[in-house]
Amino acid sequence: MLIALLGLLAGCTPVHVGTIPTPNPTAKLRVYVQPVTIHPGTSARGRFGKPQEEFASGTFRRVQKILNQTGIYEVVPWPQVRTVLGDQDIAPHRWRQNDWALARHVGQALHADYVLVAERGFAGLKYWQMVLINLQSGKRFVFTDHKSQFIQGDFRSIVRESFRKLFNQAKGDMLALAVRKGRLAPAEPSLREQVPIPPDEDAEPPEEPKTERDAGKPRVVVYDLDTADRLHVAGLIITEALREEFHRSGRYTIVNRQDLQRAIEEMKLGQSGLLEEGKALQLGKWLAASQSISGRLSPLGSILILQARRTDLETTGIMAAASLRCREGKEEELLDGLPELVRQLSGR
Template structure:
């Protein structure tokens, strides 16, 4: 009889060891608790983004850091990356803890039902997007990042290849800028639409099923080595377009899109945003100061740029109009002019005009 009891205990232990991972994966471990609430934050033209670390895979293997510890280490890096983009700002970690502190850390809770919990947390935080970093540990180790529009459900995902466990813990810390650049490029049209809706006080909408875009964590084209011939190309700095406050974030996104198109043309060497931000800080010049052409030229000289591109995004009647010009730093002469136009309410279509805008601006180079 005793042998039978012991056999049953061993069988029960074996079943538990097999079923525990499945319980976590299927979301049966424990119920979701009610979300907390925070006051509405001060108005800002930037898009609010929260950052959350979640885990998946076999819990028996464990992690060296808890999700909260990983968030504490990574949040300052995320904050710097988002701040330098001039498009987004990170939700304070204390606010995230207030709203979602009682929620499970298992990825399934956050991603099931079309990422319902992730979106509900975002709305409770008065956020526009959430960045979820999912750590997977099991027969293989990997990490992926999901940028989720909490209003429309659109998802932009960067998935890594299988990584050694030690690399997963440090992956985002070492690749935060590159990963954000990829997510930003993938989601640019969605971010632009969100910024325009926010600036105009419109409710975000989506037509049909939410988009879900997936790419691997490969380096962006601009991160690759330039050919030797590039050394002979003129250096060009593209400033963020001037705009009134409701359009300022959208203007930054459009300027970034223009940079990418100019880079694709291969006729110039571009000053990157990091160097531009650094020089602006050193010279104590804000983006608004670049509206003064003489000041813009001064910054161009500090950047060792022979050419600069400056422009303006504004409304004209029932249209949104983007104008840009290329200026020779040494002579301060206007070398090229270009413009793009879109109907109000459909300003995100300006993105489609960036290729033509870039082509006009590089004429004569």
């Protein structure tokens, strides 16, 4: 009874939200990550193995690593979150109140573009949910899973797969915002200049060997699009969407981004180095790929042009080429056109 009363009183205490200085401008999408446990079960069936503090720190670390590796996002560092919130003991249900109003308020204080809520809870069944909210427009994207085996699976894979599904929902929103930010931000450093993320205890193993389902499919590596500086982040978003579209076609085994990045770092290359003659072939062979997808996103007046080609890495011959174009401000049309682009590159 006393514990319940203390929890109720904590839930009524106003939450003080501080401020931090405005961060340097960047075209990357700034994301505030808030892990939270809602309605934990009291029975053995609903109880979680890890307390909220351990869940929060582990989830934040994994999400930060996954997002930062893409080059698309800048995750708000946890010390900045602590600066804004201090050591307040915030009752879990406060985050959910009024459509995640507190999370949105904290995200705005952190100068974030998006808030990403990573939620676990119990409502008859354990569930896992990710909620992504655009703090400018209020648009939200949600992925929820109630499968008990999903909750009990490898947590690194769970987080990565959940965000992949969110990305597929939100990619148009992200692309439009990245293009707008790119007009105002200084040039992003190239991948050659970026400091690699050091390996840690959460490092993922290399991709699993091919299964029977993958047998006979060409193994394809999708390289990041070459772009002008202001379109660097937009190009990464389109690259990720293109990689997803090739995967969805079911005709190819796609080298995942983690393995591609690992190979680039081990071979001491940057993505810009792939444009040098022979480097793409060398990297493709290192990844056991037989084909590559590469291309360029470039402005021509008020038009954006996406050019892509599929290359045989053994012969270096171009197997197919295709292009898309749209007016600036209509960048989502490029995403809408990716299924047709993939069909053309596949020779269908």
